[in-house]
Amino acid sequence: MKGRIVPRPRGERARILAWEGLAGRPRPRRAARPIIILASAVSLVGLAALAGSVGGSACSKRETKEPPSTALRTANTHEPRDANANANTSANANTNAEQSRGLDPGAQASAGAQASAGVSPGPGAGVGPGAGVGPGSQANAGGDSGAGAGAGADSNAAPRERFARLLITSTLESAAVQAVGAEEGVRLAQVAKRALVWWLNLGRDLWPNDTVELVYELRGVEEPVVHAIWLESRKLGVKRSAVLYTAQGSAFARWYDEAGHEIELRLKNSPLESYEQITSLLSDGRGHRGVDFKTPVGTPVLAPFSGRVTRRNWSRRRNGNCLEIQDSKTGQRAIFLHLDRIERRFQPGQKVTRGQKLAYTGNTGRSSAPHLHYQLELGQRVLDPFKVHRTWRASLPASERPAVQKLFVKYGAMRQGST
Ligand SMILES: [Zn+2]
Numbered sequence: 001m002k003g004r005i006v007p008r009p010r011g012e013r014a015r016i017l018a019w020e021g022l023a024g025r026p027r028p029r030r031a032a033r034p035i036i037i038l039a040s041a042v043s044l045v046g047l048a049a050l051a052g053s054v055g056g057s058a059c060s061k062r063e064t065k066e067p068p069s070t071a072l073r074t075a076n077t078h079e080p081r082d083a084n085a086n087a088n089t090s091a092n093a094n095t096n097a098e099q100s101r102g103l104d105p106g107a108q109a110s111a112g113a114q115a116s117a118g119v120s121p122g123p124g125a126g127v128g129p130g131a132g133v134g135p136g137s138q139a140n141a142g143g144d145s146g147a148g149a150g151a152g153a154d155s156n157a158a159p160r161e162r163f164a165r166l167l168i169t170s171t172l173e174s175a176a177v178q179a180v181g182a183e184e185g186v187r188l189a190q191v192a193k194r195a196l197v198w199w200l201n202l203g204r205d206l207w208p209n210d211t212v213e214l215v216y217e218l219r220g221v222e223e224p225v226v227h228a229i230w231l232e233s234r235k236l237g238v239k240r241s242a243v244l245y246t247a248q249g250s251a252f253a254r255w256y257d258e259a260g261h262e263i264e265l266r267l268k269n270s271p272l273e274s275y276e277q278i279t280s281l282l283s284d285g286r287g288h289r290g291v292d293f294k295t296p297v298g299t300p301v302l303a304p305f306s307g308r309v310t311r312r313n314w315s316r317r318r319n320g321n322c323l324e325i326q327d328s329k330t331g332q333r334a335i336f337l338h339l340d341r342i343e344r345r346f347q348p349g350q351k352v353t354r355g356q357k358l359a360y361t362g363n364t365g366r367s368s369a370p371h372l373h374y375q376l377e378l379g380q381r382v383l384d385p386f387k388v389h390r391t392w393r394a395s396l397p398a399s400e401r402p403a404v405q406k407l408f409v410k411y412g413a414m415r416q417g418s419t
Contacts, residue, residue: 161227161411163418164188166212172202175212184224188216191226194277195255197284198263199240200233207235215411228411229255243407247396252276256404260396267389269304269354271336271374272361279371282384289382290335290375297340297370299361303352304334304389310348320364325352332383337373338364 166175172193177185192214196202215228230241242255242263251274255263264278275295280288303325310333311324321339323346326332340362352358363370376383396404 160217161215161414162217163414164214164216165418166192166214168206168210168212169208172196172206172212184218188214188224188226191216191224192229194279195226195229195242195263196231197281198265199231199238200236202284205233205235207233210234213415215414226255228407228415230415241408243404243411245396245400245404245407247400254394256396258405258408260398260401260404262394265386265391265393267304267385268392269389271301271304271334272299272372273302274299275372281386282382283386290337290373291385293361293372293374295361295370295372297360297362299372300357301336301339301359301361301372303354303356303358305330305332306354307352308348309346309350309352312342312346312348316365318366320362320367321359322365323359325358331378332388333377335373335375335377337375338362338367338371340364 162180164176164179166172166179166189168175169178171189173186173189175185176189176192179185180188192212193202196212200206211230211232213230214226217225217227219225226244228241228243230239232239240257240263242257244253245256246253254277257263272293272295275293277294278291279294280286280290280292282288282291301323305325305327307326307328309323310326311322313319313321314324315322319337321342322335322337323339323342324333324335327334336359338361339359342359343357346352346358361370361372367373374385376385376388
């Protein structure tokens, strides 16, 4: 199986390409199964990304063996995939990872824009639920798409931060389109999903009359920023909320709950100490086989376990610079794709030690935004890193919690004022 490449069926491949958005091709709608797009990053912090590391330094760690809160648990129950069962045992299950993914996040520039192209941007502008902007059709609208340009350009004329209340009737996208218009709604839903995925299974748990409320900011050609988000889920009987905040010493803004805990989980022995945002999970319903970490080119990639190198650069066109290592104890294999470069000494057979720097993240192969695709396999099975790794949740130090509270008050007032 090593090095074997099994071509993905054309139809499915096209679907994934469009789904990732990189190819800019429309993705066939799948009405009953909203796809969560965890795509390229929150634009607010995109440039800052080059600067430094989030690291754990500004955060305290709460280690958990399992996802500690309902957040990830619900996210992970999305698909019947646990470490043993999530295996894709199909013939091409263990093929090089990139077959499982078309392209990765940032490439998704234009698809979102295409999805909404031709639809006038007025609220509810004739776009019924899913009509051309169904959940799968929108990739990330950020980046290089010209569509939507200027949306945030006249920021002097209007407050940059806006409030929207999304009343769910069918999908999150359709609710967003109803609330803020077609073009903005699609893009807004994409970003909001990256928070919501940690709270519930969007394909199953979002019911009619649930609400998702947002304070957001348009960024012209870049994707919107979600500064604050509130969820009220009738099915789960929960209310959740988070605000976007940049911790001191951190390069990236992240969503925190009122207690100052990040809403994203992190991996222990993660291949990345620093990254901006997770843009794709195995549990998000997209069928993606890896976890995508949006991160600037040049971020060090660390060995998540000790073992040996098994493959290197086996499908450059697709995967870019890529590396596979195998855990000497468990037999699990870790695959890293789209690397900028790999340390020269890591050739097949070379020993690696956990925590050792193996490579640097990049944007090579079928990827159009800097990120790391991280995939775990055992035999023919694809494993969910969030089930294999132990996880932890970062929290702000007590000294910074008032700042987050303040944001909750500020955005809460916007929310109140609009109702
Ligand atoms: Zn990926």
